[in-house]
Amino acid sequence: MSVIHPRAASTESCEPVPFIDLVAQYQTIKEEVKSAVDRCFESQTFILGDEVAALETEIATYCDSQFAIGCASGTDALILALLAAGVKPGDEVITSPFTFFASAGAIHRIGAIPVLVDIEPHSFNLDPEKVEQAITSRTAAIMPVHIFGQCAEMEPLWRMSAAHDIPIIEDSAQAIGAEYRGRRTGVLGTIGCFSFFPTKNLGGAGDGGIMTTDDPEIAARLKRLRVHGDLGGYNHVEVGFNSRLDALQAAVLRVKLRHLDAWTEGRARNAERYCELIEANGLSDVVKVPTILPDRRHVFNQFTTRVVGGQREKIMKSLKEKQIGCAVYYPIPLHLQKCFAYLGYQPGDLPEAERACAEVMSLPIYTELPASHLERVVEGICMALGRQSNLVFPKAVAQLQRRAA
Numbered sequence: 001m002s003v004i005h006p007r008a009a010s011t012e013s014c015e016p017v018p019f020i021d022l023v024a025q026y027q028t029i030k031e032e033v034k035s036a037v038d039r040c041f042e043s044q045t046f047i048l049g050d051e052v053a054a055l056e057t058e059i060a061t062y063c064d065s066q067f068a069i070g071c072a073s074g075t076d077a078l079i080l081a082l083l084a085a086g087v088k089p090g091d092e093v094i095t096s097p098f099t100f101f102a103s104a105g106a107i108h109r110i111g112a113i114p115v116l117v118d119i120e121p122h123s124f125n126l127d128p129e130k131v132e133q134a135i136t137s138r139t140a141a142i143m144p145v146h147i148f149g150q151c152a153e154m155e156p157l158w159r160m161s162a163a164h165d166i167p168i169i170e171d172s173a174q175a176i177g178a179e180y181r182g183r184r185t186g187v188l189g190t191i192g193c194f195s196f197f198p199t200k201n202l203g204g205a206g207d208g209g210i211m212t213t214d215d216p217e218i219a220a221r222l223k224r225l226r227v228h229g230d231l232g233g234y235n236h237v238e239v240g241f242n243s244r245l246d247a248l249q250a251a252v253l254r255v256k257l258r259h260l261d262a263w264t265e266g267r268a269r270n271a272e273r274y275c276e277l278i279e280a281n282g283l284s285d286v287v288k289v290p291t292i293l294p295d296r297r298h299v300f301n302q303f304t305t306r307v308v309g310g311q312r313e314k315i316m317k318s319l320k321e322k323q324i325g326c327a328v329y330y331p332i333p334l335h336l337q338k339c340f341a342y343l344g345y346q347p348g349d350l351p352e353a354e355r356a357c358a359e360v361m362s363l364p365i366y367t368e369l370p371a372s373h374l375e376r377v378v379e380g381i382c383m384a385l386g387r388q389s390n391l392v393f394p395k396a397v398a399q400l401q402r403r404a405a
C-alpha cells in the first residue's frame with residue numbers, strides 16, 4: 001500500500017467540483033427518460049391524462065397517502081393546499097422564517113398573513129414551543145417546512161392541531177421520502193406539498209408539483225382548484241387556477257421515482273462521509289455538521305453545515321477560487337425580506353433564524369458526486385483555514401498509523 005501524500009488529492013484532480021450535476025444523473029437514466037418522452041409524443045397528450053394519473057397513483061403509494069394531485073409547481077401546491085384547507089384572506093398561517101421564499105409567499109398570495117416563528121437551532125426546523133406561543137383565534141393553518149430534507153418535530157404540532165382544530169400543511173418541497181417515526185412526509189399533516197423543481201431530490205424537466213392527502217373532500221377540491229374550479233362539464237363551483245401538471249413531466253418523474261430511494265441512499269452515504277472527514281480532519285470546531293435526529297429519515301436535499309466563529313465568508317471565497325461548489329441556503333430570513341416589511345418584524349426578533357442565515361454553508365451532496373470530489377471539498381476547507389489536511393483519507397491514515405505502531 002502506498003503512502004498518500006497530504007496534497008495528493010488537489011494535485012491529482014483540479015477539475016471543478018460543481019455544487020450539483022444534473023448531467024451526471026441524466027447519463028444514468030437517459031434511455032429510460034427518452035423512451036418515456038417518446039411515449040408522450042406518440043400519444044400527443046400533454047396535459048394531465050394517463051401519465052399524470054399514473055404518477056399520482058405512484059406518489060400516493062410512495063408516500064402512503066390516499067390521494068395525490070399533480071399541479072404546476074411546489075409553490076402552486078402550497079397555494080392550492082392553503083385554499084383547500086379553508087384558509088381565508090386575513091387569516092394567520094404560522095410558518096418558518098428559515099426556508100425558501102415560497103413558503104411564506106404562498107400564504108401572502110392568498111391574502112393570508114404569514115406568522116413567522118423562530119426555529120430550533122439543531123434542526124433548522126420550526127420550534128414547536130414558538131408555534132404554540134403564536135397561536136391565536138385567527139390561526140387557520142400551521143405550515144412546517146421539512147428543511148433540507150429532515151422532518152420537522154411533528155408530535156407537538158399534532159397536539160396543537162387537534163386541540164385548536166387547525167390543519168397542518170406540510171411544505172415537503174425538499175423532503176420527498178423523508179420520514180418521521182416511520183411515516184413519510186405527505187401524510188404527517190392534512191395536506192403534503194411537494195415540488196418537482198429540477199434540483200429537488202425528485203426533479204422534473206421543468207416546473208411541477210404534487211399534493212397528497214387522505215381526505216376525499218380535500219382531494220376533490222384540490223382537483224378542481226387546479227382546473228379553474230371546474231367540477232367537470234364547465235361547472236365552475238369556485239374560481240380556481242390553471243395549475244396542471246404536464247404529461248411530459250409526469251412521464252419523466254415516473255422514471256426518476258423508480259430511482260429515488262437509491263439516490264437517497266447515495267446522498268446519505270455522502271453525508272456520512274462528510275461527517276467522517278470533517279471530524280477526522282479536526283474541522284469540527286469550525287464546521288458543525290448537520291444534526292440527524294434519531295426518529296427521522298433525512299433525505300439530504302442539502303447537506304448544510306454551520307460555520308462558526310465568523311469564518312464562513314473566508315472558507316466560501318477560498319472554495320469558490322478553487323471552483324469547489326458551496327452555497328448559502330438561505331442568506332436572508334423571510335421576516336427581514338423587504339416585501340414582508342409590512343409584517344413589522346425587526347432584526348433580532350427571530351434570533352435563531354438570523355444566526356442560521358449568518359452561519360449556514362451547504363456542500364455538494366448529489367449521489368453521483370465522486371468520492372475524490374467529496375474529499376477535495378473537505379481538503380478545500382482545510383486549506384481555506386490554513387490547516388493540514390493529512391487526514392483526508394482517515395481510514396488509510398489510520399491503517400498506516402496502526403502499522404507504524
Ligand SMILES: *Cc1c(COP(=O)(O)O)cnc(C)c1O
Binds near residue numbers: 073100171174194209
Ligand atoms: C422549492 C421549494 C418550494 C417551491 O417549489 P417550486 O416548485 O419551485 O415552486 C417551496 N418550499 C420550499 C421549502 C422549497 O424548497
